[in-house]
Amino acid sequence: MSDEAIQNNEEEEEEGAPAWVVTFGDLMSLLLCFFVLLLSFSEMDRQLYREVAGSMAKAFGVQRKIPTFDSPKGMKIIARDFDQEIIPNKERLEIIATQEKEEVGNELKKEVETSFKDIKDNIQIKTGKNQVTIRLMGETAFDSGKAEIKKQVIPLIRKIGAVLKGTKGDIIIAGHTDNVPITGGLYKSNLKLSIARAATVAEFLIDKPSVEPQRIATMGFGKYRPIESNDTPEGRQKNRRVEIILKSAHRP
Template sequence: MSRRRHEPHEEHPDESWLLPYSDLMTLLLALFIVLYAASSVNTSKFEEMSRAFKTAFSSGLGVLDNGALTEDNKQKRRTDEDLERKDDGKRSREALQQQEQQNLEELQKELNQYIQKSGLSSQLETQLNQSELLITIRDNALFPSGSANIKPDSQKLATAIGHMLQQYPDYEILVTGHTDNQPINTSEFPSNWELSSKRAINFMKILLDNPAFDPKRFSAIGYGEFRPLDSNNSDAGRATNRRVEVSILRKYLEPTDGNNSNEITLSAIAQEGKAAAQPK
């Protein structure tokens, strides 16, 4: 029998170094891709990507998790901006309220000085409240009994009031007429509704003779006997109830519960008055 020869085995070289080498090449390729991408995108996107990598490496979050984090940051920034705008709006409104209060106080002071100087304290009075500067004029200072025609000497009073109001032409003016509960039934005035409305309109017309006023800011309403200030059981009470009121309406009011709007409009009051003026 012949003996078989055993060829010596070829020794294979150690190839374990290929693993770290392939990892290194992969990282280099990723680096070159990032550098290339950074050279072709705008700065803001690059900075956003840089923050994403920084956040991922520092907090242990994956790069894919960064989307939610970025959205949270954007939402927080929008919330902060909204709060800042609200604060600015609140400060601006407070400044406007203070200026309006000052304007109405000055106007009331001027009206009171005119009333005192003219000896009209028993016929005119003013009141400044949270919604308006109210000028109340007794009917005997303006109209003959049962009439809506303003007395010739009383037209000067309406003109003087209009002259003082013209300093603040941007305010809305509401003129309202009121009577006592004594019935009236003439060809011109079938009821107190017509009498009070006509008196308010006639007084408003004299105010609008002043060219400084915009008629769009004026409205006249008749309430008849249905908004008395005093009892109609006495002559003095009925005399108090017969009046014309001129309201200079505030533009900026304090917020009320359940109402986010601070502004009051003439149209809302006018609608209320029209509803009240419908006979029942």
């Protein structure tokens, strides 16, 4: 064989990787699969992982103070002493309840202003932290000594019922009177009259707007819970009232 042919054969043998590299690659692939299987069958120390990852996060300056309602659902890569301000559950429920009551109160106020202008001066709507109170004062809803709702007030009662139907929470209907004794008539005392008026309003709410009966409770307080002095006609007029109270459904 000539020198030129030998040189060509040597050059051909030098092209590409040596044959043993194929076997070595197969071996590495098998080792990788082996270690992946070992890792999948092993149990990871999550607490240790959090501490290590949290230390790294702190070293890079990512620790911060975050106010939130709920903790994140997934696994957190944070340090053990991560400073997280969580709003307590009780406070959270109070915030939700207040927002809901404000929405109901605003809706009713708007309805009274637009559709019941002639009697709006004798209607009070007050929103508290855990309840909204609708007061029908004076002879707005009832004639003196009677428990039948006036016809012109029935649409208002229906509207109140329609709004309350879309809410949650208990509904308390409380009747109140002034301290002037009743003489004659169907009801022998202010207490009995206040109870009858509360029951009448409850029947209207259950009847047409179909508010759930199990949510409604009626009470009669007679003259025993005045909001003004009974020494003046104006005070007595404000004390003669029916209150529809929506209680909060969110109780801490």
